[in-house]
Amino acid sequence: MNTLEPAVLNQVQQGNQEAFTHLVETFQRPVYNLCYRMLGDPDEAEDASQETFLRVYKNIRHYDQDRPFSTWLLSIAAHLCIDQLRKRRMVAVSIDTTPYLEPADSSPGPEAAFYLMEDQRHVQAVLKTLNPHDRAAVIMYYWYDFSYEEIAKSLSLTPSAVKSRLHRARLSMAQTWSNQVGSNFMPERNPHESSAF
């Protein structure tokens, strides 16, 4: 997880625009990733990330430096996404669009890139089956290495609640995966795509 120098953080709290731009550059990827994993749509993830940084900008004076900045930042992003998911609970989300993937060091060929994209699709399809709070807990645990306490603080839950939510989510995801792998894992098919493939 990226970190920010305390001096830069002080400058940000004093309203220094350049320092804030540096903050955005540093944390754009983790924030976007969280939003994308939560919402499953690149455009919505972009909007949510921008809104997250705007909320940080408005509330940076209230940030307590004793708390890790990344936890505070991702907590804002997670709550924003949870609210968004609640608002559009009944609206279906397409996972056909895949966000920009930074190429790995080994520069994968088309085949590797295809598998990478497929992995992303599978992960999104599994995450989509979880409720917003469970999804946020799973994302923070597996992509950000947050401890139970950090997740609890970020999502305003108790550590034991986080533990039980993670357990429930693992079981649910394993059952989903088991069912979908059994049916060749076809999370979503394009309407124009032939069923022969």
Next chain:
Amino acid sequence: MNHQPFRDWLLSEEDLSAEQNQSLQEHLSGCESCCQIKLSWKELDVLFQKTTQVGPTQGFTHRWQSHLVEYHSAQQRRRSWLTIGATALITIVLLTVLISQVWELIQAPGPYMLVWLDRLISVISVYFIVQDVIGSISWSTPFITFVGLFFLVGIVSFMSVLWLTAYKKFSLARRVI
């Protein structure tokens, strides 16, 4: 069949005791459902491990800066509308008072003038009473004449207008980036 403790152990990230492990293996040998959960979770765990973070498209910071400029413009517009609204409200109240006074004057000019004359005399009397009270407290207090007081109020009003103008000027939209 009761799967409860075994599924907890399967999905737990804590190390199991030798007894628990043995009990789990015995259960797995006879439970296809738990075997399937174990296999699925293992595959998913591997998938999570190898799935990297996704990043936004190029130019995210630039888009953020534009977003921030828009936010500041919106804030400025909101402040301007609030100022206009407050000014309009004050103007309407003042106009209403003025119209009602003028209406009274038109209806009955004589009694109206008498009321105002009475009020003016009251104000002057209050002024002299206050001056006497202050004068009795300390003779060293600077003497303020009625004309001096008139100019003092004028200066305070002028300074207020000047202050409001300066505030408006300095609170205009500033370039953020």
